[in-house]
Amino acid sequence: MTASVKKNVPIPYLESGDRLTRHEFETRYHAMPDTKKAELIEGVVYVASPLRFNSHGKPHGNLIGWLWTYKVSTPGVELGDNSTVRLDLDNEPQPDVVLLIDESLGGQAHISDDDYIEGAPELVAEVAASSAANDLYDKKKAYRRNGVKEYIVWQSLENKLDWFSLQNDEYVSLEPGADGVIKSQVFPGLWLDVQALCADEMTQVLVVLQNGLNSPEHQVFVQQLANHS
Numbered sequence: 164m165t166a167s168v169k170k171n172v173p174i175p176y177l178e179s180g181d182r183l184t185r186h187e188f189e190t191r192y193h194a195m196p197d198t199k200k201a202e203l204i205e206g207v208v209y210v211a212s213p214l215r216f217n218s219h220g221k222p223h224g225n226l227i228g229w230l231w232t233y234k235v236s237t238p239g240v241e242l243g244d245n246s247t248v249r250l251d252l253d254n255e256p257q258p259d260v261v262l263l264i265d266e267s268l269g270g271q272a273h274i275s276d277d278d279y280i281e282g283a284p285e286l287v288a289e290v291a292a293s294s295a296a297n298d299l300y301d302k303k304k305a306y307r308r309n310g311v312k313e314y315i316v317w318q319s320l321e322n323k324l325d326w327f328s329l330q331n332d333e334y335v336s337l338e339p340g341a342d343g344v345i346k347s348q349v350f351p352g353l354w355l356d357v358q359a360l361c362a363d364e365m366t367q368v369l370v371v372l373q374n375g376l377n378s379p380e381h382q383v384f385v386q387q388l389a390n391h392s
């Protein structure tokens with residue numbers, strides 16, 4: 164006797180806490196076009212709640228402005244806002260911001276035929292309301308294990324920013340210099356006045372970034388990218 168096969172079974176909605184494979188996650192996500200953001204982290208689904216302005220939208224916009232300014236001055240570097248990243252079979256995050264080097268110029272991630280990032284972007288930045296957010300736990304582990312070279316987490320409510328650098332397969336915190344500026348180890352010239360960013364003093368943030376863009380190391384990096392093409 165042949166068992167009957169159910170047809171036209173509705174695809175279940177994504178719910179936070181679901182444990183799914185990446186294929187199951189994508190199938191359900193694509194069936195929910197009104198869902199703005201959902202992530203698969205270590206095989207567990209996280210569906211984002213509505214985002215507040217001061218604790219997320221505004222700092223997110225400031226990160227974008229800072230990194231966009233770097234991107235337009237650095238040909239071969241690409242910026243993404245809330246782009247899905249296929250890290251591995253158990254992780255498909257949707258980071259607030261990614262900065263990556265074009266694959267043709269030596270970047271470690273690539274864009275799939277269906278227009279998703281596959282592999283680890285060189286830099287990921289997330290806005291987390293507080294230190295209790297998943298960004299500093301399982302998501303951080305997944306980024307580290309998959310080789311995201313630099314990871315920024317801005318805890319907006321606690322006015323704190325962590326910038327992690329992947330060294331010997333572990334994340335090490337980059338500390339500001341005597342001038343209060345953190346300098347990227349992966350993107351030469353990407354400089355950040357952390358105190359100014361946390362104080363919403365974006366004019367000062369861009370002044371410091373421009374100093375980085377004018378630095379000899381940034382000019383060398385731009386030339387290296389040009390020679391790679």
